[in-house]
Amino acid sequence: MYEKLDLLKALFVEMDQALVAYSGGIDSTLVAKVAFDVLGDRAIAVTAESPSLLPEDLEDARIQAAEIGITHKIVQTHELENPNYASNPVNRCYFCKSELHDTLKPLAHEWGYPYVVDGVNADDLHDYRPGIQAAKERGARSPLAEIGITKAQVRAIAKHLGLSYWDKPAQPCLSSRFPYGEEITIAKLQRVGRAEVYLRKLGWSNIRVRSEGDTARIEVMPDQVKEFVVQTDLSTLVEAFQSLGFLYVTLDLEGYRSGKLNQVLQFTADRTP
Incomplete structure (x- = not known):
């Protein structure tokens, strides 16, 4: 597990600057934590606010970002305005992540961050997650999945690093x-x-x-x-x-x-x- 943490840190050293697509879930929280520990002010966390996110969960994201120390910004996304999303097809998540990364990618470019990274972990690759494809198409990287860090390992590493939210229940949109x-x-x-x-x-x-x-x-x-x-x-x-x-x-x-x-x-x- 600790070897994978070292690999995760090395990945961010290689990136040098990164914008974290930060939902406030434990996966993206761990990514934000390690990114900040390695890069400091060269890392930023950005949360998308939309009707599919509870205000309470947005507030949790703010609190967690403050605990980490990483700069945290909030942007608006409008996936419900897309009928391909609102009609709720089986690939709904594709249109959600398309909206998210079509919003984050220009911001990353504008702010000088060459990489947008998310919290997809190795276990997510074995479930039906059409949103992963949308993120890949837009050049996003998934450090946890790249290194092979599973959900259980995410929680173990988060606990090791002292994150108070290490056992936070999963809270998808x-x-x-x-x-x-x-x-x-x-x-x-x-x-x-x-x-x-x-x-x-x-x-x-x-x-x-x-x-x-x-x-x-x-x-x-x-x-x-x-x-x-x-x-x-x-x-x-x-x-x-x-x-x-x-x-x-x-x-x-x-x-x-x-x-x-x-x-x-x-x-x-x-x-x-």
């Missing part, structure tokens, strides 16, 4: 809460976002609220499903979710699993003659 083909709107993003914030305030951290039509499907970690039912005032929960605009509130008995919405792609492929 809110658009990932909707099944492919269901149109994404600002109102729907805000509704699902407020529902997740409600659950976080109850003490549940690694959760998802999947939204399909007027139905909310709550996912907690598999070993917490029974605990959730026992400890939660379900009638109050239902009332809170209905006040946000959901008609029906359900609990996924399988529990949370990363990339769960992608299983429909494999199901469709298996049924294709």
